[in-house]
Amino acid sequence: MVVNRAFLDALVAALLEYGYRVLGPVFQNGSIVIDDLTSTADMPVGWTDEQSPGNYRLCHSADGQLFGWTVSPASPKALLFPPRVTVWQRGAGRDDFSVPFAQPVAITGATKSAISTVSKPQSTGSTGKVLSDTELTFSASGTTHFNPRSNRDDRHLLALVGIRPCEAAALEINDAVFMKGSFPDPFYCERRSDMFLLVAECASSNASCFCDSMGAGPGIDSGFDLAVTEMLDEDGEYSYFLRIGSQRGEELFTVAVEQASSIGVGTDPSIEPSTGMDRGEGDGKDIPTFVELSDLSNSVSQSTSMQRASCSLNYSLEEVLAKRDAQLQHAKELQVGMHPRVAELLRRNLDHPIFTDIAGRCLACGNCTSVCPTCFCSDVVDKNDMHGAISRERSWSSCFNAAHSELHGQPVRHSVASRYRQWLTHKFSNWYDQFGTSGCVGCGRCITWCPVGIDVRQEVAGIASDADMKGDMQSTGSHGPS
């Protein structure tokens, strides 16, 4: 169905009512950050971004577009995999051991049932977080039941609103790392398994985007609860093609419809998302069949002074789908893609001289791994303080750091060439061996936020053109940079 912006606000209100902590792109101090939002007014309304290798800028275009920008500087990764957490700690006395990182429950990959646990309030040392009484329900399998208005700690019940298809794809990659292996990360599982996703499709791309070539955007066909496609009407207003991708998405939609009508903003309460849904997984051609355009022009005509939440506009489904296709096509055409055989190309060119060339430009600063929505490396250290308290802390690490490859006091990867190779081959090649997918969704952040604008697509293209000249994909030599 097609909804207006006021209806999106009703969705946000419904999420808040359900006890979700609603997070999304928020316009704050002149930039876009992922933070709490209470309505679409907190979003970067009317802002567009320009991104290219090593450059980012926001521009204001005075109209009411919510999703005119492409991807925000930071991905939602930090919500599930925080830059720094205290895994466990023990105060100066012996009896105050606590695990702020997770509720002390045993979860294994094999556990499929929901696990309930109660944590006690914990007053912790200066570095720790304080947890309040919490009733948690989560499952290691990621299939939990939508359980509105429960007693859960809403700080753990997260809804991401307005994230992009590539970010939803990145979450699935993260799931394989943090949730599906032999050692699920309790912090991650707790927040991810009940996470609600409202994904906004892209109508445009920036010069760093290459999601199309990674199969992660600019549209989305599965892996969301609700998805919207922003479209400009003939009358200059934006409306939103809304699709439902899950049971809880449907429930939330229903609540939003109720809420919109109960506060008297004119939505026809008779709208019902139809049953017998096709969830639209698969080749992406079959848009969920539950999308039905109820003609609600009557309710719209009863408009009051405030903008009414409405669930339909006078479009035919064919028109809407055609418009969506055209927008996605436009976004794709703006993109320069990654080489289609990047995994094999890299595997065969580990000793390529380009790595030494890149090392002359690369700052080994780790901005790329920090902004990447799928980089998962961390460093774990045990510390004591002067009072005698001890703690184990986990913080983000990067393969651009010497310490990342330190074994018995010496780094294995001394040269920046070998560190860059680690980054590039892990994202685009070894990830397949490790997790069965690419480690990259083509969000382009590593390109935009590299201070010297090193572009992974271009570096891989450099290797590819060499390989083409040699007539195969093989390079010579047997030892890579170290």
Next chain:
Amino acid sequence: MDMDRTSTEGARPRVAIWKLASCDGCQLSLLDLEDELLTLADVVDLAHFTEMSRTDLGGPYDLSFIEGSVTTPRDEVLVGEVRQISRRLIAIGACAVAGGIQSLRNYAPPGEYSSAVYAHPEYLSYLDTSMPVSAYVKVDLELHGCPVDRYQLMEVISAELVSRKPVLPAFSVCQECKARGTVCLLVSKKEQCLGPVTRAGCGAICPASGRGCYGCFGPQEAANPSSLSMRFIADGASSLRLWHLFHTFNSAAPPFSKEGLRYRDSASSHEVEGVGGASCDS
């Protein structure tokens, strides 16, 4: 006091604080510990700390923190003596680690700076260069920064209490900047930020307050200043600006020293520095 603390044979480490050519800011960071200061006095013997007390318990010392650069013949003698009576010698701050701001005179003809500053430079007794402590004696650990980070000071002392290795990052400031969620000033505003080539440890306080990193922690372990300079040049930085960017508190640290010199000779005093900044012009 907590008896559970795993201290070495129950003995409190004997700590000394020394000063060479410096502004005292680093020792003040210790006094700045405020709430933690009493705990500090509890877990170690502050045997020699002139800024705090004139009492001197004498050596030898388990930990000697030394602030300032070696600039006079007296300094040269003192570092030798301190080394002799200290089990661990820890250089603290940009002066002790990389010569400090006063090492700018290393790049000028001898006497140029002193005659510009003093009416009677003939009364001064000083060495030709301002050098880090490590140029004269073996240093066990270096704490970077101008001034040092007080949490790093506490980390070194805490680590000593249980004989572990202190956790001190050697990677870039950018990673601390990203971890605290700052939107990069270099990429989004074309600020000339030294974060990518500078060692972490400060928590990226400058970028978080909206200005580029000055590089006060000195070069990170894999610093590549020449590549960063090319970026700044593309954004309009002059040679003068680049020279001034790299030659500040850590101008005697080899990667910064070399990069500053690269632009010094082509810098003209008439040119404008070309400081960063971008606006939306579309």
